[in-house]
Amino acid sequence: MNSKVAILTSGGDAPGMNACIRAIVLVCERAGHDIVGYLHGYNGLLSQEYMTLDSRQVHNLAQRGGTILHSARCKPFKTDESGKLAAANLTALGIDTLFVIGGDGSFRGAAHLGKFWQGQIIGLPGTIDNDINGTDATIGYFTAIETAVQSVDKVRDTADAFERVFLVEVMGRHAGFLGLNGAIASASDYVILPELFESEEKTLKDILTQLNERREQRGNVSYIIVLAENLWPGGIADLASRLESLTETEVRPVILGHVQRGGSPVSQDRLLALKLGAYAATLTGSAVTGVMIGEQHGKPVQVPLEDTWKQRKPLDDLSVDTMTLLMNNRYA
Numbered sequence: 001m002n003s004k005v006a007i008l009t010s011g012g013d014a015p016g017m018n019a020c021i022r023a024i025v026l027v028c029e030r031a032g033h034d035i036v037g038y039l040h041g042y043n044g045l046l047s048q049e050y051m052t053l054d055s056r057q058v059h060n061l062a063q064r065g066g067t068i069l070h071s072a073r074c075k076p077f078k079t080d081e082s083g084k085l086a087a088a089n090l091t092a093l094g095i096d097t098l099f100v101i102g103g104d105g106s107f108r109g110a111a112h113l114g115k116f117w118q119g120q121i122i123g124l125p126g127t128i129d130n131d132i133n134g135t136d137a138t139i140g141y142f143t144a145i146e147t148a149v150q151s152v153d154k155v156r157d158t159a160d161a162f163e164r165v166f167l168v169e170v171m172g173r174h175a176g177f178l179g180l181n182g183a184i185a186s187a188s189d190y191v192i193l194p195e196l197f198e199s200e201e202k203t204l205k206d207i208l209t210q211l212n213e214r215r216e217q218r219g220n221v222s223y224i225i226v227l228a229e230n231l232w233p234g235g236i237a238d239l240a241s242r243l244e245s246l247t248e249t250e251v252r253p254v255i256l257g258h259v260q261r262g263g264s265p266v267s268q269d270r271l272l273a274l275k276l277g278a279y280a281a282t283l284t285g286s287a288v289t290g291v292m293i294g295e296q297h298g299k300p301v302q303v304p305l306e307d308t309w310k311q312r313k314p315l316d317d318l319s320v321d322t323m324t325l326l327m328n329n330r331y332a
């Protein structure tokens, strides 16, 4: 049956969102559905701002970072009035199915909309944080790791030259996936993560002990610490100055910030986006609704939207063990 389908991207943008849009559009177009893209996340849904989408718009899109639909936060969307307005707009446009590509906040928004709109709602996990329960990985996560790793590699060159301590702040204020795997892959020396942080004192003591061990083994060495954003109570500058006085070494803070959201998606993110998007599109017109499409052990899964945020996704044991073994972090 011919349906009318809408897509929006919401919340923090992530590399691979475009590839996901492309997959949904191509599969839906082939099935004979009409497609629109709402602009600026839920804002477009409230202001009825949209563009029609077909295969021409998604040509050459898989490799492009960002999102052609633009993403945004939309505070008013939490109200019942907004839910009703969005529902009325979707009905006015004759939309049968809405695909929401975003993070857990966007899925809360999708569930909120579901209270007022009877159409089909399907979420797709797009966030660099990988903090969505029910899927092994999220679209954008692998590219963000790659960006963090490349940045740490560059920092290491200058750190080695001057035998300095560097602090590299990565995104992920609530979840340490990016920090953990970025630190392992870049062979950093220490990592400070929300899931494992105990206290300032313990962290400083651990770093100092470890740094002194390294210096005894290898002489005056460079030392790189990866820090998850918004975690250290006084901020990265405070940690840097405290470490500077404790170690009597120059400590340089580097905040990676929004570069981690940008760039062309790496192939893992493109593949995840294309696979999840294509699979999700095949569900158009079915009874499946109120779910996120994720991937677990190489298979697509349908996860009720509520389950994506109700349970905190734990760091995987193998990565934590690897960090402890290779980096000698003292969390174990």
Ligand code: ADP
Pocket (backbone or CB within 6 Å): 010, 011, 012, 042, 072, 073, 074, 075, 076, 077, 078, 079, 102, 103, 104, 105, 106, 107, 108, 109, 110, 112, 127
């Ligand atoms: P992300 O999707 O990346 O987690 P946010 O947490 O900023 O990003 O959420 C994106 C948007 O989702 C918000 O700006 C808001 O429009 C919507 N949203 C988030 N939480 C809710 C909620 N509880 N009810 C309705 N809408 C919500």
